[in-house]
Amino acid sequence: MRIETATEPGSPQRPDEDFAAVALPASGQGGTLVLLDGVTPHRDGTGCVHGVPWYVARLGGALLELSASRRDLTLADCLAESIARTAAAHAGTCELSHTHTPQSTVVLARWDEEAVEHLVLSDSVLLIEGESGDVRAVLDDRLDRMPEQVRAMRAAVRAMERGSAEREAAGAAYGRAVEALRNAVGVEGAFFTAAADPAVARLAVTGTTPRRAVRAVAALTDGAGRLVEVFHEGGWADAFALLRKEGPQGLITRVRAAESADPTCTAYPRGKRHDDATAILAVI
């Protein structure tokens, strides 16, 4: 097995809010992979005294332990239990019903001799390389399927001059429209993250692939996946080829070069000039 991981914060002044871990249980041909991307705290606060890095470390640690040790639980069960465990760890000190309670995207993959299971929640991506080298991207694309009027607001904001009062106001309005859809169970166009409610686990994108049909898997936070999704430097298969050739660090270095070539975010519109970027490659 070849396992490689790299992570790089978007800014040296801010903590990296991504989390990556792989466990290879000693018992045989199995393994488990966990990748999280903590959601940047909202300007209105989070109701939590601990912060997003604390949250992703707690959630990621629970996910790694449960997915590796409890083969009897589905990955969705592992996620529900991990969210519940993390919520219990700060229910006494923090306001968990706060809309912006610390939260995170989730990618899980677990393999044994028979199968590769996966789970994706929110906008990090899992790539599955098949036996013939084909690459399949598993995405939870709810953020891209937000109602048309919300997506139009985002496009309008990104077309406005950076730093202008107009952009500031339109950006705030867009932010409020998005926040109304965050973890809004039952609302049309809603999207979901791991936060304090275990019920979102059943809304994750899940699946199982026969082990013999999988050569490798990779997981990318959106700060790394933007090489494909924002900069269009090839497709997911090209990103996978880059991961195999130059490793996760090579891919992140390529992302930083693309970002630096467009410092004003005009040629390639994006929310942050640089974002935390993390990638895991597991050739199983």
Ligand SMILES: [Zn+2]
């Ligand atoms: Zn807290």
